[in-house]
Amino acid sequence: MSKKQHIVVVGNGMVGHHFVEQLSQSANAEQFEITVLSAEPRLAYDRVHLSEFFAGKSADDLAMTSMDLYQQWQVNFRINAKVDTIDRQGKTLTTQTGEVFSYDKLVLATGSYPFVPPIKGNDNPDCLVYRTIEDLQAISHCASKSKVGVVVGGGLLGLEAANALHHLGLQTHVVEFAPQLMAVQIDKPGGDILRQKIESLGVQVHTNRATTQIVAGDSCRHKLCFSDGEELETDLILFSAGIRPYDQLARQSELDVGERGGIVVNNQCQTSDENIYAIGECALWNNFIFGLVAPGNTMAKVAAEHLQGQSASFTGADMSTKLKLMGVDVGSIGDAHGKTPGSLTYRYEDQVNGVYKAMIVDSEQKKLLGAVLIGDTSEYDSLLQYMLNGIDLPAQPESLILPSNSDKPLLGADALPDTATICSCHNVTKADVITAIDEGAVTLDFIKSCTKASTGCGGCVALLKDVSSNELSCRGVEVKKDICEHFPYSRRELFDLIKIEKITNFNDLMAAHGSGLGCDICKPTAASIFASVWNEYILDKKHQPLQDTNDTFLANMQKDGTYSVVPRIPGGEITPDKLIVIGEVAKQYNLYTKITGGQRIDLFGARKEELPEIWRRLVDAGFETGHAYGKSVRTVKSCVGSTWCRFGVQDSVSMALFIEDRYKGIRSPHKLKFAVSGCTRECAEAQSKDIGVIATENGWNLYVCGNGGMKPRHADLFATDLDDETLIKYIDRVLMFYIETADRLQRTSVWMNNMEGGLEYLQDVVINDSLGLATYLEQHMDSIVGTYQCEWKTTLEDPKALERFKPFVNSDKPDSNIQFVEERGQIRPARPEEKTIAIVVQD
């Protein structure tokens, strides 16, 4: 075989590295010898996430490769090796230190540098830029002795830099020459909203300001002087006024460069010398420099393929961006300024919530040309797909950006053409995802690792998931729902295995169907299934190691390791005597007492060793455990109903008590909340509960699958005017069907949202008995209801179980790290700085 071609890569930024990876990992890798020369003191790192350096990431965290990895790839490299000159005749280059390298093919990936405007005084040591790790170290250092900081330049990077200064605690200003922020990406009204939002965060914005010079300040170290005579005092000046391509090497060796800089390349990324390629931010293609990493990566791929004799070509790239600037969502797509002749614009502005959306369409309103989104970018993915793929707009295009109470036409994963870009960072199309699946990738992780999609900025995760699941299910591949690495089954499958094979403990389950020791996901899931199916005491020796700490100690763990105590107070109804007992117990054990959002009382701050005594007093007074710790029924909220209320049409309290008594203690995939209201005024908020019951003149209306919490969902009206017996029958069936089929930690609301056929299907199963399961579901429920025990009562009767509540195996001393202070007449956990240091023993 002929001798290896020597490829020298100048610059090891993000794009240079991508090139090295493409070539050294290709099938033809052994035909090449690769040498990389990096001007920086380290190999490639993730510049896109550079700002995370201020959030505590180290240079190592940001690294995209390592010396070890390059060695493994058999790539030669030098760091601190800035290249000074190229001799195109002799095909050699020389570094600053005088080292000479010869090449067969040369790849310039020198990127760009921050432009510092030629202003008098811009050379003082407090004038900084934002490009490399060293720059950020210098900013940190300078900020530590500064009070005020100014960013010169209100573009995308300038705002990111301003955010950093703001977080470093500086009083921060942004000075922009143009009349608006981010003039490249967004239109003027969008810029104005953005400005308002940013100013409301405490960063001052000065637009229309040209800085003429920097002189010594009065209250700060420096002062910016503007052309309009105004001045601004500052300690630190950060220039972010654009980037300039590093093209000195091209100039020195007389390659073609653009009028305003940049190394001219053709569609194969070759410069005017066919042996020299240029890629990334130093390259000028079609008179355009791409200041983003995705197009650079595409160039790297094209160059690597061309070197291997393949006919790849670069055809431009989309510059749309979506980002969060100081917590403000900003999106810019395509022709954001409506420069296309004949284009028309739709605008939506909501000054109350600071949301602005603009959509630019062609003269026939058929195709999307561009968009600007400020304050809410939830439509970004769909809009981008409309634009990139030239998908026809719906009849009322504006519906795409109007607030979503109306039914917004959704762009499903199956509607996307194969050419649709899913991940722009790695230029992965829908076709690439399909190919990966065809080649055997059956999980999302697998698809990610073979296509690299979603491993860049992460913005495409949701879309990738959609497309992959859609493709997988089209092929009848069941999308893997393994609960964890120890069991290749979903919760539902485990449930069936346990029931059908009559498995009653974890060791048997593991031996038959799993591997390893289990974990904090499969163990509690299995425990919950055992409880739902066999309903044994959850702290039975064989089940106890499976339980979360809350279940183990039958109480909820708090941040300091103490526990809360929640006795059941069904329907929120409580006698004065019982109230007094709670008060006495709280007083005796010095517990913080609070009325909860679930109509009962929570006592906080109990040490583990106190729990049995506390519960003994409560159980003696007739209380039962409230299962606040369990994935089980929490509360049945109720209003006072017809007994007292002049509007009530049924006795909601009695019904609530009956329901709470029937379902208490049942273990389910997630917690369950109920409510019963005495009339349609709905004071018990039943429509936000898993099971909601609302009285009518003729009986009860049943609502199912509501949720408050993280993602509220109104319950669906399931059946109307039911008598007591039918109501309970339906609830039995709905609950048991949920317990058997839901995923781990899936509330009824999400279960419903994912159910094929939705509400109608559930009604069919429960009301019309379409699966012939009704009797079975009721019987199963009856058997669980019949084996209820108050777990605290059982525990108090078992001396062995009580052993576990001792503070230590070898000592009765209390944990000295648990300390309280008083606030508003009650205790609260001491903060670290309030603790008595002497007795805090940490590791």
Add this chain to the structure above:
Amino acid sequence: MTTLAYADEQLSTATQSQRWVDICRQDQLIEDTGVAALLENGKQVAIFQLALKAQQIYAVSNFDPIGQANVLYRGIVGCVNSEPVVASPLFKQPFSLIDGRCVTDESISISVYPTRINDGKVQLLISD
């Protein structure tokens, strides 16, 4: 009889500044979960006994450096890539029972104590 348990193969003879201290009887441990023990110096140790690992006994610090509380013995034990771990009951990070590192954030780790069973008693190797 002396059974040597985990980690003391390399350390079978305790050096001068180290000594084996009794903690409790082996039958006080609970299979597949943890117990807490208090050392003379005030430090707390979480001790686990795993049935599937041939009754091996593991001891790590009880202090959760992330949640800042003495709770690790109350975590669920299991494994990540067959390495035994305990998941903190507060925020669920898994800590290796072998070397104490936090498996999901290797910059964090907790101390590990060599253990053995001596005459039915659980002993830890403590450095003074």
